Amino acid sequence: MTSSGQPGAAGPAPAVALSGITKRFPGVVANSDVELVVAQGEVHALCGENGAGKSTLMKILYGMQQPDEGTIEINGERVDFRSPSDAIAAGIGMVHQHFMLADNLTVLENVVLGAEKLHGIGAKARKRIAELAGQTGLHVDLSLPVEQLGVADRQRVEILKVLYRGARIVILDEPTAVLVPQEVDELFETLRGMQRQGFTFLFISHKLDEVRAIADTVTVIRRGTTVGKADPRAISSRQLAEMMVGSELPSPETRESTVTDRVVLRVSDLALRDESGDRIVLDDVDLVVRSGEILGIAGVEGNGQVELVETLMGIRKANKGRVELGDRDVTDAGTLARRAAGIGYVPEDRTRHGLLLGEPLWSNRILGYQTRPPVARGPWLDLDGARRDTERIVEQFDVRTPNIDVVVGALSGGNQQKLVVGRELSGDPVLLIASHPTRGVDVGAQAGIWDHIKRARANGLAVLLISADLDELIGLSDTIKVMLRGRLVADADPHTVTPEELGAAMTGASTDAGAGPAAESDSADAGSTDKTRHDDGPTSGEDDEDRER
Structure with missing residues (x-):
């Protein structure tokens, strides 16, 4: 790192x-000409849709990339970062949306890795x-390996680093994506x-209400350039x-019921212990998802x-x-x-x-579908079919x-997610298991994903939805179940429950969730709200959102 220049003459330098x-x-x-x-000492939010240029700008500030033009000053001193180590030496840290952790190392090893000279390793x-x-x-x-941690704890390890x-x-890149309101x-x-x-x-976030709640100042960038600053208290x-994005905030809300009587997924008395066999991570889980229904699972990360x-x-x-699955027992079936x-x-x-971030879009279309048309023909892959169907998804x-033919890693996070959702809604599935389907995507991409899920639901798709975005969970779901320490402990009515009530139930502060009696009358699901608490209750790389817009 090199430095030059002088601090500002009047008042503290930025x-x-x-x-x-x-x-x-x-x-x-x-x-392009970003300002x-x-x-000093403020929370400054940076907002913009996926592909607006946020990630590239932050990579430049963190020394991961060098600008073609422009200058950087830290505390009034002109700097020239050639690597993240230069930025770290200048007192800058970055918590990435997608974590930069070594799964096979312990928490301690991940925190001290590369910083052994500070306090040793003992x-x-x-x-x-x-x-x-x-x-x-x-x-x-x-001493736990990072691969055993949930997403929330992985984020905390990054903050510790x-x-x-x-x-x-x-x-902080999307720091609240995995947190409930209380957290x-x-x-x-x-x-x-x-x-x-x-x-x-x-502070980089797509959750605009949270931006307004925490930020002192907001800078908005669109299509790679600064379009304005705002006082979050006045906007x-x-x-x-x-x-x-030039449009209103989308809403996940849908109130037209399409739930039928046809059971698509039935889970009965499901139990699971961790790899050591010492801890119960799933404890007698019962649930039913029907055709045309979105069943939401609410829970603090790490509860099963x-x-x-x-x-x-x-x-x-x-x-x-x-x-x-329908009339088929898949208990002993493999993933494929x-x-x-x-x-x-x-x-x-x-x-x-x-x-696979290093592979092109059409190759990623094949993942999980390598035995079925349109990407397979008999025992052989149909590469022409894969390419044609990828064009359709795009x-x-x-x-x-x-x-x-562009590698997936060059796409923005929102476009990566739309590719995944498009692939998984192809082939007419009867059940979609959607885990945080809009995490880390902008309001425009979020609205598009919601619309596709809603349309598939209206056509009879059964959806099991897991989300840390409680507005999304409440807005999309027909029924919500609360998961705590590996058990389904409460039902919530998405028509009446508030995020605060749901958050309280998720943390164990309340088992009511503003829901009253369970809505599910099927015997496979009945009684799940009456179960008592059980005290014993998984490739890094940040979104290259700016390379492809």
Whole structure:
């Protein structure tokens, strides 16, 4: 890192000042003359749709990429970052939307990796991490491998890494995507407390109400350039959305019931222990999903949602229970057989479990469908068929790409997600298991995904929806069940429940969820609200949203 220049003469210099930042990729201008000024000790939100240029701008600030034009000043000093280590040395940390963690290493090893000179790798490091853990809400055994952690704990490990390296300017990319309202409040309280200690935050989020709740200033970028700044206290979410994408905020709400009497998925007495066999992670789970119904699962990350989805997909083998798809018992069927039987799957982390980032779009169309038309013909892959159907998905689901030979990793996060949803809704599935289907996508892409799910539901698709976005969960679902410590502990009526009530039920503060008696009368589902609590209750790489718009 090199530095030059002088601090501002009047008042404290800005913590961050980006001026005239321009970054070009072949065929794409990701950033064009971007201006961004972040005051000392403020929470400064950066908003824009997927592909607007946010990720490229933050990668430039973090030293992951170098601008073609423009200047960067940190605390009034001109800097020239050539690598993230230069940015870290200048007191900048970044918590990526898709985590940069080594799954096979422990929490402790991930935090100290590359920073061994600070506090070693032993007792001194453990002590420092323990001091920081309270600030981040990280409550996990430091000896656990990261691959055993849920998404929320992975995020906390990332925050620990940043603070451990001494960051005073922290970039947070979609930090609330996995949190319930109460946890968001706790995070915001932590951020405000750190503000008072002089920390500065760059906050990237698509949740505009949260932006307005936490940010002191908002900068909006569209199509790679700055379009304005706003006082979040003087602008509505609708106005902010219009600045971002030129349209009103979408709504997930749908009130026309399409639920039929035909049972598509029946889960009975499903139980699962962890790999050690010492802890119950699914405890006698019963549920029914019918044709034309969206059944939502609400729960704080780490309460069994991941294990439920993976068990239903055949990735994990249940210790007890039965899974039926229509009139077929698939309890002992493998993942490919379950998919061939008509299950579509949108995984919670598209980059780890849904896509091959280094492969083209048409190749990703084949994943999970390699034994079925239109991407297979008998025992052989039909590459022409795969290409034709990928073209259809690109058009029908508005996947913005120059062509289907582009590698998926070059697409924005929203376009990656639309490709996954398009693939999984192809082939006429009878059941869609959708885990956080709009996590990390902008309001425009979010609305498109909602519309496709609603249309498929109206045509008879059964949907099991897991989401940390409670507005999405309430708006889309016909029925909501609350999961706590591996059990379904309450039902909620999406017509009457509020996010706050649902959040309280998710954390165990209430088992009511504003719902009253369970709506499900089927014997396979009855009584799930009466079960008592049980005390024993998974590829990194940030969205390259700016390369393809």
